[in-house]
Amino acid sequence: MPALASHRKPRSRTAKPSTAVGFTTAALAGVTLLSTQSATAAPSDPKPSIEEVQKKVDDLYRQAGSATQEFNKAKEATAEKRQEVDQLLDEAAKRTEKLNESRRALGNYAAAQYRTGSVTPTAALMFADSPQAYFDQTQLMDRMTDQQRRAVSEYETERAAAAKQRAEATKRLESLTDSQEALRTSKQTVQTKLAEARALLSELTAEEKARLAAIEREKEEEARRKAEAKAKAEAAARAEAERQQQERETAPDTGTTDPGTDTGTGTDDGTYAAKADKVLAFARAQIGKPYVWGATGPSSYDCSGLTAAAWKAAGVDLPRTTWDQVKVGTRVETADLLPGDLVFFYDDISHVGIYIGDGKMIHAPKPGTNVREESIYYMPIYGSVRPA
Known part of the structure; x- marks a missing residue:
């Protein structure tokens, strides 16, 4: 028995180290794999160059400028449509007052006829589909005076006009809502583009900002040189125009017009x-x-x-x-x-x-x-x- 126990003990001790070695190998392999992946992933998102940043910022400002014009257009359209809606609402209020006046006149006629026993109560008139339908149904049209007929006609005219105005006001209100939505959208676009430009610039280091400023100066210098060239061309053109004018003033009068005096600008x-x-x-x-x-x-x-x-x-x-x-x-x-x-x-x-x-x-x-x-x-x- 002692010999058997002695034989088992060493086998038990050698099993543990082999497991540890296996784990360490796997761990090292995992670390190596992660390191390889990190090294591969790192260059996938390189930092943009200063020239690329400048181009992106300029483009964002241009897009913001375009969105600003969209905003201006939508703002102008919104103001116009709001004015149209306000005008329609004012007209509708006046039309409603005329409609009420016509209704009151009809009510007075109906009340007068009710007192003489000629018609049903005034309420019947007010709840009828229309005054015309009411008088048709009660067969009173033949007994109405010209003044009463005019009152019915005016009421019908005012009611139809009021309905038409309400429909137009609803349509204009929907158009106003669309313009207001376009206004909000263009405003948000401007703000988003400007925020993107500011974010790009804020990420630059002091050295990068200095480089960006240098690029901007180069751009301004090139534009300045072109402007100077145009200034010289304009000065030469003015000098030539003055010379030609002096020649015309000193030349003998031939009674004809020098075709060279026409600038051709239409102005x-x-x-x-x-x-x-x-x-x-x-x-x-x-x-x-x-x-x-x-x-x-x-x-x-x-x-x-x-x-x-x-x-x-x-x-x-x-x-x-x-x-x-x-x-x-x-x-x-x-x-x-x-x-x-x-x-x-x-x-x-x-x-x-x-x-x-x-x-x-x-x-x-x-x-x-x-x-x-x-x-x-x-x-x-x-x-x-x-x-x-």
Whole structure:
């Protein structure tokens, strides 16, 4: 027995280490697998470059600008529809009063006839489908006076008109509700885009922000160089125009008109220049005021709010949105721009500025900035118009 016990003891002790070794091997394999997975997963979401961040932020601001125009459009439509509904409700109230007057007149006639025993009580009239039906049913039409007939006719006319107005008011109220929903949606879109842009910028380190600022300066410098080139071209064109004018003044009078005097713009330059002076004077007075989306002044503006207010100072009413302002007046080429012209940007026509000459404009750029002068080449140009 002692020998048997001695034989079993060592076998029992060697079993435990083998289990531990097996567990450790499995654990190491698991750690290795996790490490491999982590190493593989890490590069799958690389941090965007500064150039990519700038492009994304610029695109978000452009989308916010487009959504701002949607907001302006919906806001204008909502105001118009609310005015229509208010007018309809006022008219309906007046119509109801006329209907009540007609009902009272019919009631008086019915009461008078009831007192003479000619008809059933007045209540029968009031609960009938219509006064006409009531009098038809009681066979009183032949005995009604002309005045009574007119009262019945007026009542029927007023009741039909009131029903029509109620239906129209209901329809307009539904349209107003749709406009209000569009207003809320566009407002939320603007806020979402701006929040995304702010979030991207907030994640940048101090070094990355400095690099982003350097890229922005390079972009501004390139736009400035293009503006200077245009300024030189405009100065050369003015000098040539003055030279031609002097030649015309000193040339003998032949009794014919020099075809070169026609500018081909379809605009009375003197009249337009006078209006443009007022536009630019107003716009310059707004420099330094903050951009606020949806704002039309006087303390803040968005881009189309500024252009509309400036041209309003010259006695010209412009639509509220960039999408409608681009349809006003005469289209002009960038090379033919005059001070006061409106320059539109991006393929979605989401931004606009007022040309001041020498390749520059006054505009309300974007949230976080103020009304300022800037090169028209800072953004991709869509096209330009001469409003008046």
